[in-house]
Amino acid sequence: xxxxxxxxxxxxxxxxxxxxxxxxxxxxxxxxxxxxxxxxxxxxxxxxxxxxxxxxxxxxxxxxxxxxxxxxxxxxxxxxxxxxxxxxxxxxxxxxxxxxxxxxxxxxxxxxxxxxxxxxxxxxxxxxxxxxxxxxxxxx
Amino acid sequence: xxxxxxxxxxxxxxxxxxxxxxxxxxxxxxxxxxxxxxxxxxxxxxxxxxxxxxxxxxxxxxxxxxxxxxxxxxxxxx
Numbered sequence: 001x002x003x004x005x006x007x008x009x010x011x012x013x014x015x016x017x018x019x020x021x022x023x024x025x026x027x028x029x030x031x032x033x034x035x036x037x038x039x040x041x042x043x044x045x046x047x048x049x050x051x052x053x054x055x056x057x058x059x060x061x062x063x064x065x066x067x068x069x070x071x072x073x074x075x076x077x078x079x080x081x082x083x084x085x086x087x088x089x090x091x092x093x094x095x096x097x098x099x100x101x102x103x104x105x106x107x108x109x110x111x112x113x114x115x116x117x118x119x120x121x122x123x124x125x126x127x128x129x130x131x132x133x134x135x136x137x138x139x140x
Numbered sequence: 141x142x143x144x145x146x147x148x149x150x151x152x153x154x155x156x157x158x159x160x161x162x163x164x165x166x167x168x169x170x171x172x173x174x175x176x177x178x179x180x181x182x183x184x185x186x187x188x189x190x191x192x193x194x195x196x197x198x199x200x201x202x203x204x205x206x207x208x209x210x211x212x213x214x215x216x217x218x
Binding site for chain 2: 102
């Protein structure tokens, strides 16, 4: 089974994040049971925007990303690039679903294009036909 | 600055001159990223978790934080 992960997954790699526990179980499952989780490029974009909007420096951002990349590589988490098709679909989704944020729509678009399941704890995707699974559900 | 040779297994030595400028220990892991026709080598902390917590442990990630990030991004794009 294959999944794509949104931004919450990146933040949950912090040792004291509220989703750290299920994320650790998911990482174990990836290594031991061969489930495939890919990190969306749009998640990295959103993480950077979140860091900068809260006053983090470029140095903080790149050092954090190196640490995150180290963790992802160690656990065999691959990256999923954002394509032009994703941007087209994302804008179409936003036209139809005003409740989606800029990044919600990009995460959703990639999941729809890949016909895969979005790993997220956000229930905003329910109305745009994106298949989702929560951290707790995948960790089980 | 120092001039070193790439050995038969593509290894290079970090000379004492370089080590005086950038602290690095034997066995320490480094992150290497290509940059045009050169490389950037960044020493990694041994404790990834505590370093990550120190760097971004206080960053909020919730609906309000996401909205703020989106506004920030659009402002940058203008």
